[in-house]
Amino acid sequence: MTTTVTTRRSARKPKGDGHLRRAEILEAAERIFVAEGYEGATIRKIADEVGVSSTALYMHFPDKACILLEICQATIRNLLERNAEIAARPIDPASRVKQMLDSYMRWGLEHPNAYELVFCSTERPSAVITEEDATADLGAQCYEIFSGVVREIAAEGRLRTGTADSAAQALWASCHGVVALMITRPKFGWAPTDELLAVTLEGLMYGLLAD
Structure with a gap:
């Protein structure tokens, strides 16, 4: 099955509790992995979905492989x-x-x-x-x-x-x-x-x- 979604670019969010932001990242990544496949799910897409910068996302996960594994x-x-x-x-x-x-x-x-x-x-x-x-x-x-x-x-x-x-x-x-x-x-x-x-x-x- 091929599913196509348009990843929305969220407004940048203020800093929040680490565990809450980490959960948001996992939820967003899960949706994008399913819709886009592993190769299509870039760190930038995941960050935009959550509403944070790529740099901020890297503070929680070193790469997308670690996100998928978690x-x-x-x-x-x-x-x-x-x-x-x-x-x-x-x-x-x-x-x-x-x-x-x-x-x-x-x-x-x-x-x-x-x-x-x-x-x-x-x-x-x-x-x-x-x-x-x-x-x-x-x-x-x-x-x-x-x-x-x-x-x-x-x-x-x-x-x-x-x-x-x-x-x-x-x-x-x-x-x-x-x-x-x-x-x-x-x-x-x-x-x-x-x-x-x-x-x-x-x-x-x-x-x-x-x-």
């Missing part, structure tokens, strides 16, 4: 925290899996730019690739928590087909497909979100679970 890590860390919280709930593992998948899809739809950047974009600059171990580790932890709950279901003999690994991968990939398509094909005549997510989850859980 966005990716924050996104994965947020999902990790959500998964860990749901996985620890004292309820049936099938219910936990369903809640985790529902949370995953809703988070993606609530944060389409971050989701598309982290889970759909194939562009990764070399400077980021060399620093991605931390992001990959967070992603692995996130998946391991989810697949661990699926393994609980498998251990109870409740899978209709496949193994814990294939079941976890099929569930995750299916939900990712729904989110990615809804984000990248917004003009398609999608059913109401709550209905579509409920049908997706019911279909997946009924197809995989024996009870």
Whole structure:
């Protein structure tokens, strides 16, 4: 999908709290990375979007690779925290899996730019690739928590087909497909979100679970 946006040139803003300005930079960069691609997202465009000078932006980030890496890590860390919280709930593992998948899809739809950047974009600059171990580790932890709950279901003999690994991968990939398509094909005549997510989850859980 090719998206074209016109980056607005904001009026220069007065100096503010560092953490607030840093958050503004990340939000602006996230939008521009998705719309323009990594190569098209220049420091000048990001600075103009925020309403600061390029020099001021460099006080927060040394280059755009560091901005992209921080966005990716924050996104994965947020999902990790959500998964860990749901996985620890004292309820049936099938219910936990369903809640985790529902949370995953809703988070993606609530944060389409971050989701598309982290889970759909194939562009990764070399400077980021060399620093991605931390992001990959967070992603692995996130998946391991989810697949661990699926393994609980498998251990109870409740899978209709496949193994814990294939079941976890099929569930995750299916939900990712729904989110990615809804984000990248917004003009398609999608059913109401709550209905579509409920049908997706019911279909997946009924197809995989024996009870």
